[in-house]
Amino acid sequence: MRTQITEMFGLRVYTDRAVFIGNVDDVVLDVDQKKIDALAVGELNPEIGEVKGYTGLQIPFRIVKSVGDIVIVRHIPGLFKSPAKED
DSSP states (O other): OOOOGGGGTTOEEEETTOOEEEEEEEEEEETTTTEEEEEEEESOOGGGSOOTTOSEEEEEGGGEEEESSSEEEOOOTTTSOOOOOOO
8 A cells, every 4th residue: 555645635534334434634653663653533523433522533554454535444343333324
């Protein structure tokens, strides 16, 4: 998975179960290890869980599955709740 870091800004982030999380605001780098440590995600989807009072979250890069037109991360039950289904 090779991409320019600047191309990641603004990408929409989804879990592999199609749950929208938010948009990439920034990339956290580990300069000593020369790798991406996490994605800083903002504009969070209020339906994914307890995000009240948070303006963003950091998603560890180790759970990123794919980067392209969108970012796909591994779904972690309890962290990313599926939106409530409409009746």
